[in-house]
Amino acid sequence: MIIRRYLVKQVMETSLVVIALLTLIMMGGRLIKYFGIAAQGRIDANILFSIIGYRLPEFLTLIMPLGFFIGLMLVFGRLYIDHEMAVLNASGVSRNQLARLLAPLTIVFLIVQLVMMVWVSPWGLRKFEQLSSTQAVRTGFDLVRPKEFVSSGAYTIYASDLSEDRKNLRDIVFYQRAIKEGKPDVVILAREATRVEIPNDTASVVDLIDGRRYEIYPGQPRYTQAEFKSYRLRIENNKEADISGDKAESMRLQQLWEKRQNPVVQSELGWRLCVPFAIVVALLLATALSEVNPRQGRYYRLLPAILIFASLIVALMAVKTRITKDQLSIWAYPAVIFGYAFVTILFLRKPNLAPKLKLKLSK
Structure with missing residues (x-):
């Protein structure tokens, strides 16, 4: 019609x-x-x-x-x-x-x-x-820019310098906010960090050299401190069980x-x-x-x-x-x-x- x-x-x-x-x-x-x-x-x-x-x-x-x-x-x-x-x-x-x-x-x-x-x-x-x-996962280290704080989820990362291939970082500051109540926040300071490539692994893995690791309890006057020569850090996604x-x-x-x-x-x-x-x-x-x-x-x-x-x-x-x-x-x-x-x-x-x-x- x-x-x-x-x-x-x-x-x-x-x-x-x-x-x-x-x-x-x-x-x-x-x-x-x-x-x-x-x-x-x-x-x-x-x-x-x-x-x-x-x-x-x-x-x-x-x-x-x-x-x-x-x-x-x-x-x-x-x-x-x-x-x-x-x-x-x-x-x-x-x-x-x-x-x-x-x-x-x-x-x-x-x-x-x-x-x-x-x-x-x-x-x-x-x-x-x-x-x-x-x-x-990638934004944690792949998008790090020199002398700038980069946040991704519960993580915040700072590096004073990094190589062109983004595998070596210097003067690292890593902060991880506690996801669950009552758990401590984690702060890691390291002189150097090197990316580690692991096949079939989507997480970011780095080896930290010469640093200190702090566990800080928000709102409480206590913390723990540990020094290390080498420390392997792994960052992966948190998966929620509930729908x-x-x-x-x-x-x-x-x-x-x-x-x-x-x-x-x-x-x-x-x-x-x-x-x-x-x-x-x-x-x-x-x-x-x-x-x-x-x-x-x-x-x-x-x-x-x-x-x-x-x-x-x-x-x-x-x-x-x-x-x-x-x-x-x-x-x-x-x-x-x-x-x-x-x-x-x-x-x-x-x-x-x-x-x-x-x-x-x-x-």
């Missing part, structure tokens, strides 16, 4: 432009942040664009529903302003029929969103975690299903499977909220509509937080989706309901 092709083309082009613009804004801010971290020597500047690439699917899962909704609002608003909607209505095509014509495009966006959330975004987060884990929210976000769908009794896993599982259906609600909301008077302008209802749709995303985020704390069931996700969809369909079927409610409230 000509009308369907026309609408699909308009909505597709507008939505892609909005998604690209929102992605550019969000990723631009994140890229500036990573540039600042790289300037401090905490990560290697050569991996910045790899980090952005791995994090991009995660951002797209939040941007796509909003971009699709704004695209619908802009296209429908233009139809009203240019009197095209009046012509279509006079030809027997209502706004509800236009929404049905856009159902195939909505399903395409839904499938893309589902694939992004279930497979692509977790894969990107896993790659990002691997890169971050390697970088967390955190960030860990669950990078887990495969099969792993989530196997550990679905965990509240954190339940919240992530429901988030991946239910949030894509917000795109269907976006079509319904745009159909109901886009009607404007030509004198009002196409952007008259855009901001209120965005706030209403954003309230859906905020409600889903709040549900995710409550499920993580074991305060709600996973069925709260579809309850929110169906709640918004039901109210929107009610207003679509009874367009005079909103003016009547407004009149009653004013009285």
Whole structure:
């Protein structure tokens, strides 16, 4: 049908432009942040664009529903302003029929969103975690700069000089903050340090020469001291046994299903499977909220509509937080989706309901 092709083309082009613009804004801010971290020597500047690439699917899962909704609002608003909607209505095509014509495009966006959330975004987060884990170890010594303190996690390192191959350092100051309460902080001073290459080992290993090792207990007037001629120091990542929210976000769908009794896993599982259906609600909301008077302008209802749709995303985020704390069931996700969809369909079927409610409230 000509009308369907026309609408699909308009909505597709507008939505892609909005998604690209929102992605550019969000990723631009994140890229500036990573540039600042790289300037401090905490990560290697050569991996910045790899980090952005791995994090991009995660951002797209939040941007796509909003971009699709704004695209619908802009296209429908233009139809009203240019009197095209009046012509279509006079030809027997209502706004509800236009929404049905856009159902195939909505399903395409839904499938893309589902694939992004279930497979692509977790894969990107896993790659990002691997890169971050390697970088967390490497930043300890690989990114040391002469006469500057470099921090990485619980470690802080200082060297007055280092060789061009970064294997020999002089006048080392190494500080390790205690991770558990009651454990001492560690400070090591050494005249020289040499990197040790161990095959199939991702940790940083160095041999310290001629130094002292201090164990300091914060808030307590006691410490221990030991001198050494040679001391081998090994820095590796700390692995948490519990499942955190960030860990669950990078887990495969099969792993989530196997550990679905965990509240954190339940919240992530429901988030991946239910949030894509917000795109269907976006079509319904745009159909109901886009009607404007030509004198009002196409952007008259855009901001209120965005706030209403954003309230859906905020409600889903709040549900995710409550499920993580074991305060709600996973069925709260579809309850929110169906709640918004039901109210929107009610207003679509009874367009005079909103003016009547407004009149009653004013009285």
